[in-house]
Amino acid sequence: MQQITMNDMTSSPRWSAFERFTKRSVWPAYAGCVWAFLYAVFVRFYQAAGGTIGLSGQPRSPETGLYMASYIMGVLILICGFILLGLVKPWGRIVPAWMPWIAGKPIPRAVVLIPTLLCTAFLLAHGAAGIVTRALFLASVIDIHLPEQYWIDMDLHDMALWDLLVYEPWFLMMGLLSGLTAAHYAQASGVSPSALKRSTMLYLLFVVLLTALFICSIVFDFVEKISF
Template sequence: MDPNLDSSLPNGWKAYVRFTKTSGWAAYAGCVWALLYAVFVRFYQAAGGTIGLSAPIVDTTGGIYKASYVVGVVIMLCGFVLLGLVKPWGKAVPLWIPWIGGATVCRGFLLFPTLLCSVFLIAHGAAGILTRVLYLAGLIDLKMPTFTGEVDLRIDALWDLFVYQPWFFIMGVLSGLSAAHYAQARDVSLPALKRGTLIFSLFTILVTAIFTAAIVFDFVDKLSFF
């Protein structure tokens, strides 16, 4: 048992602290997970691949393909950023960088963007899974983006349910675990970690509810392009 943990704390909280303290592996797993999606989904579709689509993308200008490629590059970069949560350069700027080499990296510089991305990813995946289940059960209708031709919504919903949305959800969990590990590695106090985890959880639930409502009631353009 960690001697730094108050024995009066709830067992669930102590287990969470111990687990996240040893969750450096999540950053490596998240990096690989991001690379897989970038290469086998974004870059594949940017090259004209149609597996996972019930109809080919209709893109006479090439803009959608270029956007898919750019998104893939961004996802790859985000995956590499996760490594900063477990590598020395996430705590101090490498010495070989002119002028600022050796400077301490503010922990919020990596921590807050990672947490925000984690909220988005988990909420995106959870809302996507929930709404696809509701659609396949015949409880709601779904609309697809206008850049596709004749589509089979059921096939697209199944791909979303079992491939695309789970990727978002798992990526968000890995990213969140990486952030919690980094917070402990950067000496964030346990009370602050507890408050941050609670705020993160509540905010994720709120954003998930907003995304779900947006899809069900179609009051904003949905995020299914990603």
């Protein structure tokens, strides 16, 4: 009886459509790479060079803090975009020739999927929680507090608008593109449809719980917020 139920779930029209879409679609990896490049260059590297558009306050130590943090985040985002391409390219599944002893061997699936899925969960939860809390703040439902040691002055209303319209949607879209790419890689690397179905359901539950944790941390201010 349990087997019949699982087969019915796995063969549902919506799931079958998702499975077919992710199995044949490689464009999310390319779109994610471009999306990462645009954010890294026009937001992070721009702010690292001293740009002020998109900043709603005056940082206490921009030379040693904000600028360097923006530059490092920009580099990391570019690397993440490049990694997405590796999930859909043959060279992303084989250990490079320049690595001793293990060169040419297949990269274990878990080594690729686990960090990709963790980063994807963070992106999705960050974007969803940010959109929800900024919208609630602008509607005067909640208050948002920023660490005073990082900013001399901050226009919270302006910050919330930038987050709601620019920054958080980027996180959410990047998470969606990364998740679709991971689903494609999972199928291309031999994950069975039933295993993919179960894993996807559990993963979505994890993302929902992580999003709820992020929202609570902002609303109740029990974890010091970090701006990315």
